Amino acid sequence: xxxxxxxxxxxxxxxxxxxxxxxxxxxxxxxxxxxxxxxxxxxxxxxxxxxxxxxxxxxxxxxxxxxxxxxxxxxxxxxxxxxxxxxxxxxxxxxxxxxxxxxxxxxxxxxxxxxxxxxxxxxxxxxxxxxxxxxxxxxxxxxxxxxxxxxxxxxxxxxxxxxxxxxxxxxxxxxxxxxxxxxxxxxxxxxxxxxxxxxxxxxxxxxxxxxxxxxxxxxxxxxxxxxxxxxxxxxxxxxxxxxxxxxxxxxxxxxxxxxxxxxxxxxxxxxxxxxxxxxxxxxxxxxxxxxxxxxxxxxxxxxxxxxxxxxxxxxxxxxxxxxxxxxxxxxxxxxxxxxxxxxxxxxxxxxxxxxxxxxxxxxxxxxxxxxxxxxxxxxxxxxxxxxxxxxxxxxxxxxxxxxxxxxxxxxxxxxxxxxxxxxxxxxxxxxxxxxxxxxxx
Amino acid sequence: xxxxxxxxxxxxxxxxxxxxxxxxxxxxxxxxxxxxxxxxxxxxxxxxxxxxxxxxxxxxxxxxxxxxxxxxxxxxxxxxxxxxxxxxxxxxxxxxxxxxxxxxxxxxxxxxxxxxxxxxxxxxxxxxxxxxxxxxxxxxxxxxxxxxxxxxxxxxxxxxxxxxxxxxxxxxxxxxxxxxxxxxxxxxxxxxxxxxxxxxxxxxxxxxxxxxxxxxxxxxxxxxxxxxxxxxxxxxxxxxxxxxxxxxxxxxxxxxxxxxxxxxxxxxxxxxxxxxxxxxxxxxxxxxxxxxxxxxxxxxxxxxxxxxxxxxxxxxxxxxxxxxxxxxxxxxxxxxxxxxxxxxxxxxxxxxxxxxxxxxxxxxxxxxxxxxxxxxxxxxxxxxxxxxxxxxxxxxxxxxx
Numbered sequence: 001x002x003x004x005x006x007x008x009x010x011x012x013x014x015x016x017x018x019x020x021x022x023x024x025x026x027x028x029x030x031x032x033x034x035x036x037x038x039x040x041x042x043x044x045x046x047x048x049x050x051x052x053x054x055x056x057x058x059x060x061x062x063x064x065x066x067x068x069x070x071x072x073x074x075x076x077x078x079x080x081x082x083x084x085x086x087x088x089x090x091x092x093x094x095x096x097x098x099x100x101x102x103x104x105x106x107x108x109x110x111x112x113x114x115x116x117x118x119x120x121x122x123x124x125x126x127x128x129x130x131x132x133x134x135x136x137x138x139x140x141x142x143x144x145x146x147x148x149x150x151x152x153x154x155x156x157x158x159x160x161x162x163x164x165x166x167x168x169x170x171x172x173x174x175x176x177x178x179x180x181x182x183x184x185x186x187x188x189x190x191x192x193x194x195x196x197x198x199x200x201x202x203x204x205x206x207x208x209x210x211x212x213x214x215x216x217x218x219x220x221x222x223x224x225x226x227x228x229x230x231x232x233x234x235x236x237x238x239x240x241x242x243x244x245x246x247x248x249x250x251x252x253x254x255x256x257x258x259x260x261x262x263x264x265x266x267x268x269x270x271x272x273x274x275x276x277x278x279x280x281x282x283x284x285x286x287x288x289x290x291x292x293x294x295x296x297x298x299x300x301x302x303x304x305x306x307x308x309x310x311x312x313x314x315x316x317x318x319x320x321x322x323x324x325x326x327x328x329x330x331x332x333x334x335x336x337x338x339x340x341x342x343x344x345x346x347x348x349x350x351x352x353x354x355x356x357x358x359x360x361x362x363x364x365x366x367x368x369x370x371x372x373x374x375x376x377x378x379x380x381x382x383x384x385x386x387x388x389x390x391x392x393x394x395x396x397x398x399x400x401x402x403x404x405x406x407x408x409x410x411x412x413x414x415x416x417x418x419x420x421x422x423x424x425x426x427x428x429x430x431x432x433x434x435x436x437x438x439x440x441x
Numbered sequence: 442x443x444x445x446x447x448x449x450x451x452x453x454x455x456x457x458x459x460x461x462x463x464x465x466x467x468x469x470x471x472x473x474x475x476x477x478x479x480x481x482x483x484x485x486x487x488x489x490x491x492x493x494x495x496x497x498x499x500x501x502x503x504x505x506x507x508x509x510x511x512x513x514x515x516x517x518x519x520x521x522x523x524x525x526x527x528x529x530x531x532x533x534x535x536x537x538x539x540x541x542x543x544x545x546x547x548x549x550x551x552x553x554x555x556x557x558x559x560x561x562x563x564x565x566x567x568x569x570x571x572x573x574x575x576x577x578x579x580x581x582x583x584x585x586x587x588x589x590x591x592x593x594x595x596x597x598x599x600x601x602x603x604x605x606x607x608x609x610x611x612x613x614x615x616x617x618x619x620x621x622x623x624x625x626x627x628x629x630x631x632x633x634x635x636x637x638x639x640x641x642x643x644x645x646x647x648x649x650x651x652x653x654x655x656x657x658x659x660x661x662x663x664x665x666x667x668x669x670x671x672x673x674x675x676x677x678x679x680x681x682x683x684x685x686x687x688x689x690x691x692x693x694x695x696x697x698x699x700x701x702x703x704x705x706x707x708x709x710x711x712x713x714x715x716x717x718x719x720x721x722x723x724x725x726x727x728x729x730x731x732x733x734x735x736x737x738x739x740x741x742x743x744x745x746x747x748x749x750x751x752x753x754x755x756x757x758x759x760x761x762x763x764x765x766x767x768x769x770x771x772x773x774x775x776x777x778x779x780x781x782x783x784x785x786x787x788x789x790x791x792x793x794x795x796x797x798x799x800x801x802x803x804x805x806x807x808x809x810x811x812x813x814x815x816x817x818x819x820x821x822x823x824x825x826x827x828x829x830x831x832x833x834x835x836x837x838x839x840x841x842x
Binding site: 284 | 442444445447448461465469487488489490491492493501502504505506570571573574575576578579580581582584585586588589590592593594595596597598599600601602603604605606607608609610611613614617618620621622624625626627628629631632633635636637638639640641642645646648649650651652653654655656657658659660661662663664665666667668669670671672673674675681682683684689691693694697749753756757758759760761762763764765766767768769772773774776777779788791792793794796797798799800801802803
C-alpha cells in the first residue's frame with residue numbers, strides 16, 4: 001500500500017469547537033497522526049457538546065445537529081456522541097491529561113518534542129493562562145510549527161473579542177449580505193462558513209509550513225486571524241466597494257452577477273417544513289441560449305415565449321413574474337424529476353437537499369461516497385465520506401470518531417514511552433481517565 | 442524566500458474554485474502559470490467591474506483571484522498548443538484543471554498525457570459532481586451546488602424558501618478545500634514519489650464540510666432527527682440578532698453566562714428580577730419576552746460598536762452586523778495591515794484584502810497584479826524551452842495583443 005501524503009507527521013490538536021478541528025481532520029485524512037490531549041477535569045462547552053452530562057430534555061430541545069443522540073437514548077458517555085464532535089473527529093486519537101498542573105504540562109512538552117505541529121483555536125488568553133506559547137513549545141521542539149486562530153488576530157482593538165464563526169462573519173459583512181431581500185436580517189440562520197474557510201486554509205497553512213520546513217529545517221508560528229481569513233468569501237462585495245464604493249446588500253437566492261432566472265422554487269412535497277419534508281428545487285439559467293433550452297424543456301409554455309424575456313436584461317427586469325411562472329411549473333413535480341429534465345437541457349438545477357436525503361441519492365451511491373464506521377458506544381452508522389478522491393493514496397477512515405481517552409495506552413506507553421510505574425502514578429493523580437470527572441455537570 | 446517558491450503550478454482552471462485554490466499557492470510563492478483559452482478565463486466576464494463597465498481587464502473578481510499569477514494563452518485544440526502544454530508540464534510540479542469531466546481526454550491532454558510528460562506529476566481535477574457517476578456531466582452554479590450539497594435547506598424562515606449564503610461564498614469555500622488537496626498531492630509526489638489523479642467534486646467538499654452539513658447528516662444517522670429551518674431571531678437573555686441604534690448585533694449562548702450579561706449591562710435594577718436569574722424560569726417564553734423588552738431598550742440606546750465594546754469587555758460571544766463599508770474602513774483591520782494594494786495598467790491602484798493568514802517565515806506576498814490576457818505567453822514558453830517553431834505556432838493562433 002502506498003504511504004499517505006502526510007505519513008510520519010504528528011499533529012497535537014489543542015482545538016475547540018469547529019474551525020480548528022476541521023483543519024486537523026483534513027490533516028488526519030491525508031495521513032498525519034492527530035493526537036488530541038483532553039482534560040478530564042475541565043469542560044469546554046462547545047466541543048464535545050453543551051454539557052458533559054446534559055439533561056435529556058436539553059438535547060431533545062436543541063437543534064438536531066447539536067443534540068441528536070444515537071437511538072435517541074442518553075448514554076453514560078454523551079461526550080462521545082455530540083454530532084458536531086463526531087463529524088470532526090475521525091482519524092484522530094484522544095488521550096487525557098490535566099494541563100493546568102506542572103506534571104500535565106510536562107506530558108505535553110514530551111509530546112510536543114516528538115510532534116511536528118501544534119494547532120489551537122481557543123479564545124484569546126486561554127493558552128497563555130496555561131503557559132502554552134510558541135516560545136515554550138519551541139523550547140520543547142525547535143522545529144515545531146504552531147498554528148493559532150484568534151478570531152480577529154492577536155493584535156488590534158478586537159484582539160480579545162470572543163467569537164464563533166457566525167460573529168466574525170457578521171463583522172466581515174456576511175450577515176447583511178445574505179438572506180432574503182425583503183426581510184429583516186434577523187431572519188438569517190446562524191451559520192459558520194468562516195469556520196469552513198479558516199479550517200481548510202489552516203490545513204493548507206500547515207502543509208505550506210511543512211514544505212518550508214522540509215527546505216530549511218525551520219519551524220514557525222502561524223496566525224490565522226479568522227475574520228480576515230473569511231473576507232475572501234465576499235470577494236464580489238468587497239471588490240465592488242473597493243472599485244466603485246458600492247455597498248452591496250442581500251439579494252436572497254439571486255445571482256451576484258445578475259443572470260436570470262436564478263432561484264429556489266417549491267417542488268412536490270411529502271410534508272411540510274414543520275416536519276422537514278418540504279421539497280425545493282434550485283434553478284439557474286445563465287445565458288439566453290440556456291433560457292431557450294429551459295423554455296423548450298418545460299414544454300414551451302406561452303408565457304415563456306414572451307419577447308420581454310428573451311434577453312437577460314428583460315428577464316432581470318421581470319424576474320418576479322418569471323419566478324411565479326416557474327413555481328407554477330415546479331410545484332406539482334418531484335424535485336429530482338425537475339433536475340433530470342433541466343439538466344438534460346443543459347440547465348443548472350438540483351434539489352435543495354435536506355441532509356437525510358443524501359443517503360438515498362443514486363449519484364453518491366454510485367461514487368461509493370458513504371463510509372460505514374463503528375464507534376464502540378454509538379454503534380454502526382453510515383458517515384459522509386472524505387472531501388477528495390486521491391487515485392493512489394485514497395483517504396481512508398482508519399479510526400472512527402474518537403472516544404474520550406480512547407488512546408491513553410497508545411499515547412502514554414508507545415508515543416511517550418512512560419514506564420508502568422509512571423503510568424500508574426499519572427492515573428492516580430487524575431491525568432489518565434476515560435470519563436470526565438463526576439463533578440462536572 | 443517564500444515557502445512555495447520552488448513549486449511550479451500548471452494551472453488550467455477558470456472561474457472561481459480552481460483559481461482561488463491556485464491563488465493561495467501563488468500568494469505563498471508558487472510560480473502559477475495560468476493557461477487561458479483564447480478569449481480568456483470566464484471570470485474576466487464577471488463583475489464587479491470598475492465603473493460597472495464590462496471589460497475583461499477590469500473585473501474585480503478576476504483581479505482578486507489571479508494576482509501573483511502569469512497568464513499564457515494556449516489553444517489546446519491545436520498541435521502547437523498541446524506541444525507547448527507538454528513542455529510546461531515537464532517543468533511543473535502539479536497540474537490543476539476544472540474543465541467539464543471528459544474535456545481534457547477529448548483534447549488528448551487527459552491524465553495519461555501528463556503522466557507521460559512526467560510520471561510523478563499529480564493532476565488535480567475539479568468538477569461539480571466528480572469524474573464518475575450519473576451526475577458527472579450535470580451543471581451547477583453556486584446556488585444549485587450549495588442547495589444540493591451544503592446545509593442550505595435549514596437556512597431561512599420555516600415558512601419560506603431556503604436561502605443561500607452571499608455572493609459565491611460556497612465556491613470560495615471549495616477553493617480553499619481544493620488547496621488542501623493540491624498540497625496533499627504535492628506531498629505524495631515530493632516525499633513519496635507518487636504521481637496520481639485527484640478527483641475533487643465540489644459537491645463532496647460541501648457534503649463533508651464543517652459548516653453544519655456533516656453534523657446534520659450524522660444527527661440523522663444517529664437519531665432519525667432532521668435539522669429544521671429556523672432563523673436566529675432574538676431568542677432571549679440574549680440569543681440571536683437584535684436591532685440597536687444604528688443597525689443590528691448578533692449574540693450566541695449568552696444565556697449560558699448570566700453573570701457576564703449582567704456585567705455587560707452594568708448591573709441594571711431590572712436585570713436583578715429573580716425570575717431572570719432562575720434557570721428554570723429563564724426558559725419560560727413569557728419571561729424571555731419580558732427580558733427582551735428591557736434588553737431592547739438598552740440596545741436601542743447604543744450603536745452596534747458600543748454594544749460590541751460592552752460585550753467584548755464582558756467576554757460574551759457577540760458580533761455587530763457590519764456593512765462592507767464598515768469593515769473596509771474599520772481601524773482594527775486597517776491597523777493590522779490587512780488591506781493591500783497594487784498598481785494595474787488598466788485599473789490603476791487597486792485596494793483589496795491582503796494576507797489570509799500570517800506566517801512567521803516564508804509567508805504571503807503580493808508580487809504582481811493579475812495578468813492581462815496572454816501577457817506572459819511567450820515568456821513562460823521560452824522558460825520552458827519550447828521550440829521557436831511551436832512558439833510561433835502558439836502566438837500565431839493567439840488573439841493579437
